[in-house]
Amino acid sequence: MDTPANFVTHVVFFLWRIWKHRCDCFFNKLSPNPIKIALSAFKAATEFLAAHSLTSLDSDFGCHTIPNTIPVKWSPPSVNAILINTDASWQKDTLMCGVAALARNWKGSLIAGKTAKMLAPSPLAAEALAVREAILLANSFPHMDVIISSDSQTLINSISHNLPASDWKAATIISQVQYLSSTRQFNWSWISRKANKAAHHVASLVNSGKCPSNWVRHPPSSLLEILLYDGLPGPPLV
Incomplete structure (x- = not known):
């Protein structure tokens, strides 16, 4: 379920990725890639929220149950x-x-x-x-x-x-x-x-x-x- 805290997390990761990509473009002469920024920010925020959920469960129940949001099977990368x-x-x-x-x-x-x-x-x-x-x-x-x-x-x-x-x-x-x-x-x-x-x-x-x-x-x-x-x-x- 989306919450205000989740929304803020996605915004923060998005801004952080923009800044990091700007530095890469400036110092490493990379070409701007807005789509890549958006995808990487979404993935990083999702993984962070999933990890936070896992940590909360471990703390509350003293176990290592993996939430359904975390993949439990290997999945391939995108094309190329x-x-x-x-x-x-x-x-x-x-x-x-x-x-x-x-x-x-x-x-x-x-x-x-x-x-x-x-x-x-x-x-x-x-x-x-x-x-x-x-x-x-x-x-x-x-x-x-x-x-x-x-x-x-x-x-x-x-x-x-x-x-x-x-x-x-x-x-x-x-x-x-x-x-x-x-x-x-x-x-x-x-x-x-x-x-x-x-x-x-x-x-x-x-x-x-x-x-x-x-x-x-x-x-x-x-x-x-x-x-x-x-x-x-x-x-x-x-």
């Missing part, structure tokens, strides 16, 4: 855009993490991916490392709109609003991500974990040492099952 989903699998005892970035197009095809296994001082730092891999992967698509998505709301807020890290252990990595993302315009998206199953699964495989090197072109059956669950085609066999 690339969506890169990220996730990390972190082990507290070893501080090792597996990170994954999966790129899919508007048809839903898995077209590229990047994984790594490395040390991370905290779960948020691990999530930031996964986003860093996504930014590097985005270099494969220099002329396309790229959406980078994570199920870490804290991380997405820090990057998209250029805020300091809430976890000092992750501060250095998040600063690196903010710097790398400043060299190109990205769209940032927070999604529920239920909509991020493919990236989560690949990150888990990497952390356990069970991810095959050719997982993009020939995904293991466990990953292929998730891709099919998303209602999308798996990658073509070659």
